[in-house]
Amino acid sequence: LWGVNASSLRTEASYVIDDIGGRSASYGELSSAAANESVPSNPPLKDPASYRIIGTSPQRTDASAKTDGSFKYGMDVDIPGMLTALIARPPRFNGQALSVDDNAALAVPGVRSVHTIPGGVAVVADDFWAAQQGRKALQVSWNELLAGRTDSASQRNDYNLRLNLPGLPIRSDGSTLLAQLQASETLSADYYFPFMAHAAMEPLNVVVDYDGSSAEIWTGTQSATLDKIFAGVVLGLLPDQINFHMMPAGGGFGRRGNPLADFVRDACFVAKALQQPVKVIWTREDDMKGGYYRPAASVRVSASLNSADEITAWTHRAVTQDVTASLYVENALDALHDMELPPLAELTDFETGMPYKIDNVLMDAHLTVLPTMPSLWMRSVNKFSDVFAQETFIDELALRVRQNPYAFRRQLLSEKPRHRAVLDAVSQAANWGRSTSGVSQGIAVMGHWNSFIAQVVEVSVSANRELTVHRVVSAVDCGTAVNPDLVIAQVESAVIFALSSVLFGEILLEDGVVQQSNFDDYPVLRMHQTPIIETVIVNSGNSVGGVGEIGVPCVGPALANAIFAATGERIRELPLSRLNFIIA
Incomplete structure (x- = not known):
């Protein structure tokens, strides 16, 4: 437009600037013309050392309005x-x-x-x-x-029966059956997770x-x-x-x-x-009783050990309602709105978890259909239940072979450097293994949504089962933290959300009727129950990953592992309030 060489121009604060000609144009003014240009095949990227915005934490423009109540929802x-x-x-x-x-x-x-x-x-x-x-x-x-007649008790019995039947294969590495036959010992555990409500503050x-x-x-x-x-x-x-x-x-x-x-x-x-x-x-009662819910789930995990106390086989079976079909429909309609349809594989990709180095792995699932029981994804989706089972059972195996849970995980993550990095970072930040009278620690790690996290939870449990969560420490690698303060805020909110679900979250149905209605019988974490929350960001320099959900799944298993360290009791179902814990 100006008839000058692009090399004579510079950009700053959303403007293209011609210092010689003494003129400038905003990106907005140039956007229509720029849209007609061909997209460069290999554009040079800015050196991270010259970033001026990425990696900083400017104040949110809506912070003041949210604080004084003038913000419009x-x-x-x-x-x-x-x-x-x-x-x-x-x-x-x-x-x-x-x-x-x-x-x-x-x-x-x-x-x-x-x-x-x-x-x-x-x-x-x-x-x-x-x-x-x-x-x-x-x-x-x-x-x-x-009308639906779903009953929580009978539905749980049905799910537990399905755990005995092979499901839809999701991942199959090596020869699991052969490894199990040759093993010195095979251990297994069953877990159950009830329906849970989203319980958002704004109905x-x-x-x-x-x-x-x-x-x-x-x-x-x-x-x-x-x-x-x-x-x-x-x-x-x-x-x-x-x-x-x-x-x-x-x-x-x-x-x-x-x-x-x-x-x-x-x-x-x-x-x-x-x-x-x-x-x-919708009143809160309308929303609490009117669906939709995190699906209930039953999970069975097993591990086989050889004479050297090495894990030679791992199986993981889940039974839950299928929300993947509706996810495909939503993604497909979004794509059609943009006049294109992405590949089916892209829309039905299961990230099968299990980062640990185990040669023989079999994972399958029963994706049930309950047409009269509305289910929907909920923050962290199936990772909430699958990671809970995986990380509590890994902890159990570590103690079975007389190893420190942190060191045991680290050894099994020899080929997963980003998992290892967050595991090491949280161990250091939480002073893993410290001896504090009456306080016990639990740890968990996972990777998903192109991000990685490890968390340590510290608890104490009194003789009358009064449970106090003292501190939650997180180390998160989301590639490049564009705004570190927002990353920390997301992880902190995820910790609150996860603790609410793990401690209290349970929707019960009797003959199709939801029994919960509001925060009196479906509590969320109160301020006096909220622990100290500390977050460490591990900047790996990789592509930007998601942080909205990554902070949820590991809180539950880390908490359960800490409870075991304190009491010797393994947690196989949620919520903890159902297990007669008094939440301090």
């Missing part, structure tokens, strides 16, 4: 003429409204109308209070012919302004592309007729990434009936 959206709706939902999943008596509801001051939609019966009012009182007054008979909410020919939608979501597709189907609109506002969410953890767009879909059904602005709110 989805729940804070308020537009002129907006009504509020709550939906009465069936007590069991897949139930349908059979008959509705709305006379008492319509008599509540402020209630405008009542509408039956596929997800239940919506009560529309001037404000939340009126909608809530109207919903309480509503009389609904439910058709439960197709689900959607604002829809639909006038019959176009719509604006405001919500916090993790799947805007899918949400917009479902909204268009319900409202009869093309994508360019919908203006979708992605609002910040007060927690999601996977719940707002629903491939069926349940909360957006329901809101659009209400808006279609009204054709005026409406905010559809």
Whole structure:
């Protein structure tokens, strides 16, 4: 555009600068023209030594607003003429409204109308209070012919029976059966993990302004592309007729990434009936009882040892609901939205874990289908249960062969330098093996999402089973930490999230009815229960990896290993509150 040689220009702070000509142009001003240029095949990359932003921790621009309460989340959206709706939902999943008596509801001051939609019966009012009182007054008979009858106790028994049957092979190295036959000893352990709720601080909410020919939608979501597709189907609109506002969410953890767009879909059904602005709110009880959940899982691991106390074979079998199919659908639709379809292998890639050097490994799974029990990925997905089983059992084997759990892992990670690096870093940061009266340590390590982490948890357990978590130390290698402060914040939040799940997380169903409803019977970690959290970043210089989920899976097994060190008790199921621990 300027007719000068590119070598005479420089860039700084999002501007191209011509010092000789005394002029500059912003990247934004040049973006349209740049988009028409061919993409360089091998562009030179900046030397990391000259980074000015990467590796620094500038203050978040939203920190002040989040601190003083002025920050706007989805729940804070308020537009002129907006009504509020709550939906009465069936007590069991897949139930349908059979008959509705709305006379008492319509008599509540402020209630405008009542509408039956596929997800239940919506009560529309001037404000939340009126909608809530109207919903309480509503009389609904439910058709439960197709309703779910999942029962936690019977479902657990079924999963445990499936552990005795071969599943879908996921990984097979060497000859596991032969190694087991030749072994001096084979040990095994079974684990169980219940359904768990995402329990985000901000309940689900959607604002829809639909006038019959176009719509604006405001919500916090993790799947805007899918949400917009479902909204268009319900409202009869093309994508360019919908203006979708992605609002910040007060927690999601996977719940707002629903491939069926349940909360957006329901809101659009209400808006279609009204054709005026409406905010559809899920109370916390609605969300806790209305799905979706981390799937329950049973896991069996076994290891064979030879006469030299070396692990010669490892098996890992998991039984859980299949969320991979819906993951493929979501990824495929996102790709189609961009007019391309990625390879199937890319969408169904299982990272099979097990970093330890073991010649014979067999991993399989039973991916069950429970159509009337809604399940969804939850922060760290299947790694939550699989890593728990793996890392607690590795600890058990270390003590079986009379080795230090840290040294035992390190020896088995001889071909995994990044695993070793974080293991060494956390050992040093936590002063592994230190002798402190009444305090015990546990350790765990893993790699996934192109990142690696090792964690040490320190606990004490009193004679009456009062459990105190004193400290959690993490060492994380996410390749290059672009903003170290955000990496630390993600790991700290993951520790809180994981401790909440491990200590308290349990959704129970009796004849298809969820028994939990709010933070009184589904607790999350309180401030007085929160340990000291320390995080060390190991910058390996590799490609940037993910940190949103990496901090979750190892907390549970490290905690369980510390409890064993303190009490001699092995943890085979969660949550710990179910095992009569008193959480201090």
